[in-house]
Every structure is written in structure tokens, then in C-alpha cells.
Amino acid sequence: METPSKDPSFKTPASRRRWFSWDDIHDTEKSHLREFFDGSSFTRSPKIYRDYRDFIISKFREDPSRRLTFTEVRKSLVGDISVLHKVFAFLERCGLINFCAPGGEDPGEEGNWRVRVEDGAPNGVRVVAAPNPNSLKPVTVPPGGSDNGRGVVGNGFDLPPLASYRDVYSERKGTICGNCKQRCESGHYECTKCFKNGHYGENKSVDDFKFIDCIPNSGNHEAVWTEAETLLLLESVLKHGDNWDLVAENVKTKTKADCISKLIELPFGDLMLGSTHRRGRLWDNDGNMSIVQQVQLPSSETHSQENIKTDDQCHDVEKESNQNGDAETQVPPLKRKRTISPSDTGNALMKQSHITLGQPPPLSPAAALLSPKYCSSHLSSMVGPHITASAAEAAVTALCDECQCPREIFDGDANEGEELGSSPQNNKKEREIEERPTELESQGTSSEKNAIPLTFRIRAATATALGAASARAKLLADQEDREIECLAATIIETQLKKLQCKIKHIDDMELIMEKEYTQLEELKESIIAEQMNALQRVFSTGISRWKDHTSVKPHVDSVL
Amino acid sequence: MKPHAAASTSSNRNTTVKFRIPTSDNLVPIRLDIEIDGQRFRDAFTWNPSDPDSEVVIFAKRTVKDLKLPPAFITQIAQSIQSQLTEFRSLEGQDMYTGEKIVPIKLDLRVNHTLIKDQFLWDLNNFESSPEVFARTFCTDLGVEDPEVGPAIAFAIREQLYEIAIQSVASARETRINKKGRRGAAEQFPARKRREWDVYEPIVDLLSSEEVDALEAREERNART
Numbered sequence: 001m002e003t004p005s006k007d008p009s010f011k012t013p014a015s016r017r018r019w020f021s022w023d024d025i026h027d028t029e030k031s032h033l034r035e036f037f038d039g040s041s042f043t044r045s046p047k048i049y050r051d052y053r054d055f056i057i058s059k060f061r062e063d064p065s066r067r068l069t070f071t072e073v074r075k076s077l078v079g080d081i082s083v084l085h086k087v088f089a090f091l092e093r094c095g096l097i098n099f100c101a102p103g104g105e106d107p108g109e110e111g112n113w114r115v116r117v118e119d120g121a122p123n124g125v126r127v128v129a130a131p132n133p134n135s136l137k138p139v140t141v142p143p144g145g146s147d148n149g150r151g152v153v154g155n156g157f158d159l160p161p162l163a164s165y166r167d168v169y170s171e172r173k174g175t176i177c178g179n180c181k182q183r184c185e186s187g188h189y190e191c192t193k194c195f196k197n198g199h200y201g202e203n204k205s206v207d208d209f210k211f212i213d214c215i216p217n218s219g220n221h222e223a224v225w226t227e228a229e230t231l232l233l234l235e236s237v238l239k240h241g242d243n244w245d246l247v248a249e250n251v252k253t254k255t256k257a258d259c260i261s262k263l264i265e266l267p268f269g270d271l272m273l274g275s276t277h278r279r280g281r282l283w284d285n286d287g288n289m290s291i292v293q294q295v296q297l298p299s300s301e302t303h304s305q306e307n308i309k310t311d312d313q314c315h316d317v318e319k320e321s322n323q324n325g326d327a328e329t330q331v332p333p334l335k336r337k338r339t340i341s342p343s344d345t346g347n348a349l350m351k352q353s354h355i356t357l358g359q360p361p362p363l364s365p366a367a368a369l370l371s372p373k374y375c376s377s378h379l380s381s382m383v384g385p386h387i388t389a390s391a392a393e394a395a396v397t398a399l400c401d402e403c404q405c406p407r408e409i410f411d412g413d414a415n416e417g418e419e420l421g422s423s424p425q426n427n428k429k430e431r432e433i434e435e436r437p438t439e440l441e442s443q444g445t446s447s448e449k450n451a452i453p454l455t456f457r458i459r460a461a462t463a464t465a466l467g468a469a470s471a472r473a474k475l476l477a478d479q480e481d482r483e484i485e486c487l488a489a490t491i492i493e494t495q496l497k498k499l500q501c502k503i504k505h506i507d508d509m510e511l512i513m514e515k516e517y518t519q520l521e522e523l524k525e526s527i528i529a530e531q532m533n534a535l536q537r538v539f540s541t542g543i544s545r546w547k548d549h550t551s552v553k554p555h556v557d558s559v560l
Numbered sequence: 561m562k563p564h565a566a567a568s569t570s571s572n573r574n575t576t577v578k579f580r581i582p583t584s585d586n587l588v589p590i591r592l593d594i595e596i597d598g599q600r601f602r603d604a605f606t607w608n609p610s611d612p613d614s615e616v617v618i619f620a621k622r623t624v625k626d627l628k629l630p631p632a633f634i635t636q637i638a639q640s641i642q643s644q645l646t647e648f649r650s651l652e653g654q655d656m657y658t659g660e661k662i663v664p665i666k667l668d669l670r671v672n673h674t675l676i677k678d679q680f681l682w683d684l685n686n687f688e689s690s691p692e693v694f695a696r697t698f699c700t701d702l703g704v705e706d707p708e709v710g711p712a713i714a715f716a717i718r719e720q721l722y723e724i725a726i727q728s729v730a731s732a733r734e735t736r737i738n739k740k741g742r743r744g745a746a747e748q749f750p751a752r753k754r755r756e757w758d759v760y761e762p763i764v765d766l767l768s769s770e771e772v773d774a775l776e777a778r779e780e781r782n783a784r785t
Contacts, residue, residue, distance in 0.1 A: 041685070069701035075760040080662055080683030081694060 020096060025050060032090050035083060044083065052077055052087050060097040067098050225254070225262055233259055394467060579651045579729055582721055584690045586610075588648045589718040594636045601633060604715045607641065609648055616641045654729050661685055661728070665720050667762075671712040673772055674704060678762035682717070684724060691717035702764050 019026045025046055030037050036049035055077060060068040070088045077084055091097050225233075229251055236250035237259075248256040580586045587606035594601045603623075620637040623629075661684040667676050678698075683689065695713040704710070767775070 070697050071701040071762060074680060075762075079681060080686055080689070081665075081680045082686050082689035083683065085694065085697065 020094075022054065028094070029053070029090070033087060044079075048079070049087070052079070052084065053091065056088060056091055057096055064100060229253060230262070230266075233262060237263060394463075579654050579725065581718065582684050582687055582689070582725055583718065584688050585692075587718065588645065589715055589722055590641055590644050591719070592637060592640050594633060594640060596630065596632050596636065599629065599633075601627070601629060601637070604712070604719075606715065606718060607645065609645060609652075613642070613645075616645070651726060651729055661724075663724055665717055667713060667716055669712055669716050670767075670772075670775060671709045672706055673767050673769075674706050674709050675765035675767055676709065676713065676762065677765075679760050682721065684721070684728065691715075691721070698762065702762065704764060 019028060029049070033049060035041070036044045036046055039045075056068070056073050059073055059076075070085055073088065074081060074084050088097075232251045233247065233254070236247040240246040240250070244256045244260060247259050248254065251259055254262070581588065586609065588609050590605055590607045592601065592603045617634075617638050620634045620641070623637060624631060624633045662681050663684055665680055665682045667678040669676050691714040692710075694717065695710040698704070698713055699710045
């Protein structure tokens with residue numbers, strides 16, 4: 001057996017091993033590891049315990065900087081493995097081993113497990129992964145970073161406020177020099193080409209060029225999108241649809257490619273592209289969101305049906321807002337709006353919903369990352385301005401009920417919200433958007449004010465989005481119900497028709513049979529009459545014996 | 561079960577206990593290997609014998625549904641589990657000798673791409689032992705990434721303990737004879753000779769896909785012959 005090293009310079013936290021001595025067994029040890037001291041077995045005795053303990057500790061001290069694993073020691077010790085493990089765990093807990101080793105975990109704790117997310121099921125079980133590209137995919141733990149089980153990335157991260165999932169986890173694209181708009185392949189002082197060429201830009205000098213280390217072979221793109229810019233981008237996409245030149249014009253600080261890539265990066269970005277595609281034609285016709293209000297629906301039946309639908313929708317939103325906040329405050333504004341909606345926007349909504357029903361639900365919680373302003377404008381295009389306004393109001397009221405602070409902030413914004421609801425025109429929106437950056441700037445000085453609006457806005461936006469999403473879902477569900485009813489009615493109708501046809505058929509047959517019957521009767525009668533006739537003639541010719549049938553017949557034949 | 565177990569460890573080693581798996585959790589290892597119409601379903605897991613039998617059918621149905629197997633499997637799976645449970649329960653009434661018994665446990669299994677070979681000693685009398693804890697430590701210490709390995713190790717240990725426990729039921733009468741032999745063996749403890757370290761060291765191998773396929777083919781051939 002190895003002799004224990006008694007290196008005096010060996011440092012252990014004194015508090016931990018104050019009781020420990022090589023030559024003796026302390027009471028702590030006796031109490032924790034009773035099986036060695038109660039004589040219950042030949043294989044467990046104090047001497048054996050000391051041998052185990054000394055071996056493990058000296059094994060650890062061979063290299064105190066590394067963490068000694070149980071598996072390393074158990075191969076060298078004879079004995080029940082569970083008991084060995086118990087000794088090992090005891091020594092580790094007491095701090096006699098593995099106290100300064102990195103990543104020292106208490107092996108008994110469950111909470112320190114490394115969270116390992118698998119892509120797909122283990123081999124015995126196959127589960128089809130959800131194909132929705134916009135959903136958050138499982139995040140793999142960065143290698144070596146989470147020994148202590150910090151688990152999923154994002155716990156300690158400080159993401160910029162508008163960071164979307166793809167921003168953080170997707171690959172970065174090639175760097176484009178801000179100056180010469182060319183791709184930078186090398187580690188660059190912003191752009192080696194520009195640097196060499198001396199195109200420094202207006203106010204820059206050589207010193208201003210920071211050296212940005214570039215990961216080789218990846219051609220990264222590092223475009224910083226502020227909140228205002230993103231908002232601008234989204235508004236302009238809604239307005240211009242596919243026309244990227246106009247969009248880039250609107251978002252003045254970014255190029256066309258930037259805009260496109262940014263839009264794709266946003267979680268719902270490509271859905272927006274899809275939706276604008278379909279409505280692009282509508283946009284181009286009038287360039288006005290209220291175009292759909294002018295479309296008239298053909299028949300009155302569908303009109304009334306859709307009015308019912310609209311009412312249901314309003315009702316749903318009302319229900320939603322009831323769940324969100326106080327009932328009393330919500331009902332009056334909704335009622336007011338409800339009277340307006342059937343006449344005015346009923347057609348609009350239904351036309352829109354006919355168009356939009358074919359699309360996948362475009363709202364995702366990620367939309368809440370933007371301001372509720374944008375959210376409202378987006379929603380109003382999908383759901384209807386009045387509904388959106390009421391949903392936004394409901395969400396805001398719910399939040400304000402929770403905390404009084406943001407009420408004045410929101411009240412200040414509420415006026416703009418009203419404007420938004422009443423006249424959804426692009427000009428106004430753009431103006432409003434331009435106001436917003438200035439508003440942001442004015443608020444920029446007081447930092448604490450900035451913090452509050454952001455979180456509350458996010459929450460308001462979330463609530464709005466969720467409220468509108470659920471209203472829409474209810475609408476779709478109701479429509480399905482009605483469709484089912486309609487289909488059931490059709491089936492019943494068809495069955496009835498079938499029955500009627502059969503009845504008619506049977507009636508006809510009856511008629512025919514009756515006719516045949518009468519015919520047969522007549523025929524019968526005529527035959528009888530003939531027979532009588534014949535008999536009369538026979539009698540009139542004087543046949544002697546009537547009983548003789550055989551003689552009558554030939555006479556009858558001869559007479560006839 | 562636990563107070564009973566505690567009593568047995570500290571008391572006279574000649575007491576007998578009603579049959580059970582000699583670990584802290586009385587879980588029965590169940591192995592399934594069913595083939596219907598060319599489809600083969602293999603599985604191994606632990607079952608709690610105190611669960612009601614209705615759970616067996618529910619489990620079978622859920623398994624078939626999750627793995628999209630043909631419904632003929634449901635009855636087969638349920639029957640297999642039931643028969644193994646019945647076997648366990650039939651032994652439960654008998655006595656088991658709980659004297660000190662250090663047995664060697666050997667691991668030789670392949671789980672997906674990981675090959676495990678190991679050997680160690682296990683005390684059958686230690687009713688606080690837990691194969692799952694051992695498996696967990698094993699995987700943590702050796703940095704095994706595949707999460708299916710741990711349960712497979714625990715299952716293998718449990719199976720061997722089960723078999724040895726069955727033997728100990730049968731041999732409950734013959735224990736007294738072996739006591740002296742055991743005492744002799746105890747003197748050799750505790751440190752092992754160095755040359756034997758390799759035998760008791762665990763080996764974990766990561767195989768490539770081709771090796772896995774080759775091994776599987778060989779296993780099938782062995783199973784057929």
C-alpha cells in the first residue's frame with residue numbers, strides 16, 4: 001500500500017480537515033459510515049475503512065489539482081462497490097478530497113446535471129420533429145461551457161433589446177464595408193480595400209479605423225439594427241411589399257440586401273413577405289389599406305352571415321378583454337365599436353378574413369419584441385382596426401391595473417393609438433413613426449424612464465398579440481362549427497330528397513298498378529260478358545240437357 | 561421495505577428476508593424480445609412490482625402507440641411482462657438468505673455506439689445499494705454522452721443481481737457450509753494487487769457505425785445458431 005504523503009506545504013482548507021488525522025478515526029467518520037464499525041460483516045472493519053480512506057486520500061494527493069473520480073479508485077480497492085462509493089462520497093463531502101479541483105460537483109445532487117437536449121428521440125422511439133421553421137429549435141449547449149449545468153444558453157446572456165432568435169443563433173453573413181459596399185474577406189480595419197484606397201469617408205481618419213478581428217473563411221456580416229430602424233423596415237415592407245428599392249429608401253441607413261436579410265432573420269419575417277405578396281396586388285391598386293372597405297359583397301345572405309361572424313369576433317375580443325382586465329371598463333368602448341363595425345368594416349373584415357384564412361397564423365410571440373405600436377398596425381391589417389384598438393386597449397388596461405406607473409406613459413401614447421385605430425392611413429403612420437424616433441430620443445436622456453416603457457411595452461405588445469391571436473382562433477373555430485353545421489344540413493337535405501324520390505316512385509308505381517287493376521277488371525268483365533253471351537246463344541238454340549258439359553262446349557265453339 | 565432492510569444490515573447476518581431485489585428500490589428487471597411478422601421489438605426496463613397489473617396493459621398500449629407497431633404487439637408485450645412479474649411474485653413468498661455475499665458483477669454490453677466492459681464487486685446484503693446511482697457515477701466519471709448508457713448499465717446490474725438473488729433463494733439451506741470459505745476470502749482485503757487493476761477497470765469504447773453494424777450482424781448470427 002502506498003504511504004500517505006505528508007507534505008507540510010500541502011494546503012487544505014483548515015476548517016475542513018481540522019478533525020482529520022492519519023492515525024485515528026474520528027467520530028464523524030464513525031457516525032457516517034457505521035457499517036464499518038458495527039461488526040456486521042467480515043469485510044467491513046475499522047482497519048479496512050482506514051485502508052480505503054488512506055488510499056483514496058493519497059491517491060487524490062498525487063495530483064490535487066485534478067478531480068479524482070470514483071471510477072479511478074474503485075478499480076484498486078476490493079470490496080462492495082456501493083460501500084466504496086459511500087466512503088468516497090463521504091470524503092468528498094468532508095472536503096478531504098476534490099476540494100480544490102475544478103468543477104467539483106456533489107455527485108449526489110440532481111440539480112447540477114448538464115442539460116442535454118437531443119435532436120430527435122433516442123433510438124428506440126422516433127418522434128417527428130415539428131417542421132415549423134419559426135419555432136425555437138432546441139439549443140445545444142456550448143461545449144465545455146457548462147460543467148456546472150448552466151444548461152440552456154441564454155441564462156447569462158445580455159441580448160440587445162431587439163435580438164431575435166435568428167440574430168443570436170444563426171450564422172452571420174459576410175461583412176460589407178460601410179464605405180465602399182464591397183465584401184470584406186479579411187480581418188479588416190473595417191475594410192482593407194478602403195483602407196488601402198484611402199477612401200476613408202468624410203470624417204474618418206486612419207486612427208478611427210478599429211481593427212475588427214474577422215473569423216477566417218466565414219465572411220461575417222455585422223449589421224446593427226436599432227429598434228427604430230427595424231420599425232421603419234417593417235412599416236415600409238407592409239407598405240411597399242416586394243419593392244425593395246422603396247423599402248431601402250425608407251430605411252435610409254440600410255442597403256437593400258440588409259433590409260431583405262434582416263427581414264428574413266426576424267422570426268415572422270418571411271411570413272410577412274408571404275402575406276404582402278398576396279396582398280401586394282391590393283396594395284398596388286390603391287396604395288391604401290382601406291381599400292378593402294370598398295369591396296362590396298354580392299348577396300345579402302352571405303352579408304348577414306358575415307355580420308354574424310363579425311359580431312362573434314367582437315364578442316370574442318370582448319370575452320378576451322374580460323379575461324384580461326376589468327369587465328366594466330372594457331364593455332363600453334367595445335359596444336361603441338361594435339355598432340360601427342357591422343355596417344362599415346363588416347365587409348372589410350370578412351374580405352380580409354377570406355384572404356387571410358388561407359395563411360398560417362402570422363402572429364407569433366416574437367412579434368412582441370417590437371413595440372405595440374407596430375404590433376397594432378400589423379394586427380389592424382389582419383384583424384381589423386377596431387378590434388386591434390380594443391385589444392390593445394384591453395391589454396394596456398390590464399397592465400395598468402397591475403401597476404400604476406406605466407399608465408401615464410401609455411396614456412400619452414394612447415392618443416396616437418386612437419388615431420391609428422380610426423384612420424389607418426399610411427401617411428399618418430409614417431408621420432407617427434417619424435415622431436417615435438424623436439420620442440425615443442427625448443426619453444433617451446432619462447434612463448430609468450426608458451427601462452420602464454420597454455418592459456411594459458413588451459408586455460403590452462405580448463398581451464395584444466395574444467389577445468388578437470385568440471380572437472382570431474375563436475373566429476376560425478366558430479367558422480368551422482358553422483361549416484360543419486352547414487354540411488350536416490346538406491346531408492340531411494339530401495337524405496330527405498332521397499326519401500321523397502322514393503316515395504314518389506312508389507306512388508307512381510301504385511298508380512300504374514291501379515290502372516292495371518282496372519284494366520284487368522274490365523277485361524274480366526268483358527270475358528264474363530262474352531261467356532254469358534255465348535251461353536245465351538247456346539241456350540237459345542235449344543240445347544236439351546244443360547248438365548252435359550261436354551256436349552255444351554263443342555256447341556259453344558261451333559256457335560262462336 | 562427500507563426499515564426492514566436497515567434492520568437486516570445491522571443485525572445478525574443469518575436472518576432471512578422475504579425475497580426481493582437486494583437494492584434500495586425493489587424494482588424488477590424486465591426484458592422484452594418479441595418478433596411478429598418480421599418486426600422485432602427489444603426493450604429492457606425496470607418495473608415496480610407493487611404497481612397494479614392494469615398498468616401493464618396501459619404500458620403495452622402506449623408503447624405500441626408511440627413506436628407505431630402493429631396492434632398484435634400489445635398482447636404479446638403485456639403477456640411477456642406479466643409472465644416475468646408472475647415469476648418474480650412466485651419467488652416473493654420464499655425466504656432469501658441475506659448473509660454477507662460479495663459477488664462479482666460483470667458488465668459487457670453495447671448501447672448504440674458505446675461499448676462497455678467492466679467488473680466489480682457487489683454486496684448482495686447491502687440493501688441500500690442502488691445500481692442507478694452507480695450507473696450515474698459511472699457515466700459522469702467517464703464522460704459518457706449517450707443518455708441511454710446509464711439506464712442500460714443499471715439494468716444489466718439489476719438483472720445479474722436478480723439472478724443471483726434467485727439462486728440464493730434456492731440455496732438458502734446450504735449457506736452455513738460456506739461461511740468458513742468466506743472468512744478466508746475476507747483476509748485478502750482491502751487493497752488489490754496492482755496487476756489486477758486492469759481487470760477491474762472499466763473500459764468504454766466508442767464505436768463507429770460500421771463496427772456497430774458488424775457487431776449487430778454477429779450478434780444476430782449467434783442468436784440464430
